Amino acid sequence: MARAWVLNLDAEHELELGRRYTPSRELRARVRAIGTALARSLEHGDVVIAPDEDVSVDVASFVPRAWCPTPRALEVLASVGAPIDDAPSFETLRTVNERGFAATLAGDELPGCLRATELGAIEAHVARPGPSGAWLLKRAFGVAGRGQRPLRPGAISDADRAWIVASLRRGALYVEPRVEIIRELSVHAWATCGVHVRSIREQHVQDRAWLGSELARDLPSAIENPLIDTTERVGRALIEAGYHGPFGVDAYLWRASSGAIAVRTLGEINARYCMGWDARDGWDPP
Numbered sequence: 001m002a003r004a005w006v007l008n009l010d011a012e013h014e015l016e017l018g019r020r021y022t023p024s025r026e027l028r029a030r031v032r033a034i035g036t037a038l039a040r041s042l043e044h045g046d047v048v049i050a051p052d053e054d055v056s057v058d059v060a061s062f063v064p065r066a067w068c069p070t071p072r073a074l075e076v077l078a079s080v081g082a083p084i085d086d087a088p089s090f091e092t093l094r095t096v097n098e099r100g101f102a103a104t105l106a107g108d109e110l111p112g113c114l115r116a117t118e119l120g121a122i123e124a125h126v127a128r129p130g131p132s133g134a135w136l137l138k139r140a141f142g143v144a145g146r147g148q149r150p151l152r153p154g155a156i157s158d159a160d161r162a163w164i165v166a167s168l169r170r171g172a173l174y175v176e177p178r179v180e181i182i183r184e185l186s187v188h189a190w191a192t193c194g195v196h197v198r199s200i201r202e203q204h205v206q207d208r209a210w211l212g213s214e215l216a217r218d219l220p221s222a223i224e225n226p227l228i229d230t231t232e233r234v235g236r237a238l239i240e241a242g243y244h245g246p247f248g249v250d251a252y253l254w255r256a257s258s259g260a261i262a263v264r265t266l267g268e269i270n271a272r273y274c275m276g277w278d279a280r281d282g283w284d285p286p
Contacts, residue, residue, distance in 0.1 A: 002045035003283060004062035004082045007035035009143075011068035011272060015094050016141035016170060021072075041278050055080045065283065068093065068272035069245070088271075092242040096271040098140045099174050105237055106266040114175040119164055122156075122175060129153040130177040132257060137164065140171040150178055179254040182261060185216055187231040187249045188274060188281040195235030197228050198281040203250075213276030223263050227251055230265035238271060246281070248274035 008014070009031045014021045023031070032050065039048050047057055051072070060081040066073035069087035077083055095101060103115055112130040116122045126135045130153065139147035149163055156164070167173050184203040190196040201213040219227075231249045238247060250268040253261055277283075 001061070001063050002047065003043065003065045004059040004077065004080070005039075005042065005046060005048045006051070006066045006073040006076050007031070007038055007048055008067050008070060008073045009034050009038075011070050011073070012097065012141045012143045014070045014072055015068075015090075015097050016139075018090070019071075038275075043279065043283060046283075049076055049080060049082075051076050063284070068097075086244075088243045088245065093271065096238055096241050096243045096269065098171070099138060099142075099268065100140065100172060101237075101241070102234075102266055102269040103174060105234060105269075106264075109266060110176060110179075110264050112175075112177045116173050116175060117168065119161065119168065122164055122173060125175055126151050126153055126156065132177040132179045132254075134178040136176050136178040137167070138174045138176065139167050140174070179256075182253040182255055183216075185227065185251045185253070186213065186274060186276065187227050187251065188246070188277060189231050189235055189249070190246055190282065190286050191235045191238045191244055192285045195232045195239070196286045197231050197235075200224065200227060201276050203276070210275050215280075223253070226263065226265050234266065234269055238269075243271050245271070245285070246273045246277070247271045248277075 010023055010027055013023070013027075035048060047059060047062065049055055049059070062082055064077045064082040064084045066077065066084065069084055070093060071090055074084055074087060100115060103113065114121070114125050116125070122137070134153065135151040137149045137151060142148060149160065151160060164173065184205055186201045186203055188198045188201065190198065200216040200219065202216040203213045204211040230251070234249050235247065248270040249266060250270065251263065251265050252267060253263050256262050
């Protein structure tokens with residue numbers, strides 16, 4: 001059956017702000033533009049429902065799908081007669097998409113990481129060089145490199161301090177070493193009654209903007225196997241937390257100060273469909 005889609009690519013903003021979230025005109029235009037490009041990869045016969053446009057077809061017999069089943073997306077689908085009745089709760093979506101969920105599962109895979117809720121803890125942590133020299137601050141929710149701020153080691157500037165204080169009002173901040181990334185990867189999978197790994201993609205990113213992806217080629221088993229193992233472990237944790245649906249695990253290869261290439265198998269978790277998702281990964285649960 002064909003699907004009726006809400007491509008709410010701004011889901012992270014809603015997850016962060018909840019009912020307080022109201023997309024700006026500029027953001028709505030950006031989401032619409034990206035969604036138009038993304039729609040080309042959907043199955044023939046699928047339709048995309050825009051929240052601020054009239055629906056030109058009767059979608060009551062379509063299978064409802066949302067990029068991420070947030071309350072706003074569910075309301076749009078319900079308003080056109082295509083409700084999703086078994087979506088994970090908003091609280092579950094917030095929990096598993098917040099960086100802390102991934103950070104707990106990742107442990108000390110990347111040395112020097114810190115979850116902080118106070119300015120003083122961050123100042124003390126970044127006072128000295130990290131494992132790779134500089135630092136990178138990340139807000140609890142973010143997408144496409146937004147909500148991040150690089151820091152040089154040492155005393156932070158007034159501008160940095162203002163950004164940190166404003167960010168802490170939103171939630172925790174995550175401090176990571178700013179590393180030299182060699183290859184960016186994403187593992188696509190489903191969490192249903194079990195975990196189903198579908199593909200490993202190589203991401204093409206420029207200036208923190210996603211340009212495209214392709215199936216990762218020539219990955220040695222010493223890298224591929226840990227990526228799959230980590231994704232299966234993430235999937236089991238998602239199911240235990242009450243989530244079911246598509247998800248992606250962002251990973252990367254990075255160059256250590258010694259010159260050696262290391263792999264970070266768990267950088268972020270995206271509990272939703274992901275950029276580069278296609279028919280190989282499946283638009284419906286396996």
